[in-house]
Amino acid sequence: VMRVPLEGGGRLVIEMNxxxxxxxGGLLQAV
Known part of the structure; x- marks a missing residue:
């Protein structure tokens, strides 16, 4: 499980496998 801070000062954290x-990562690279 990874914890990745999102925009907003890193206060909001999502967990993903x-x-x-x-x-x-693929979506971010595609942009």
Whole structure:
């Protein structure tokens, strides 16, 4: 499980597994 701080000073944190992290990484790179 990864904890990734989002925008907003890192106060909001989402948890995701490795597969979700990889998919999110792909989306970020596509932008």
């Amino acid at each position: 490795a597969q979700e992290a990889a998919e999110l």
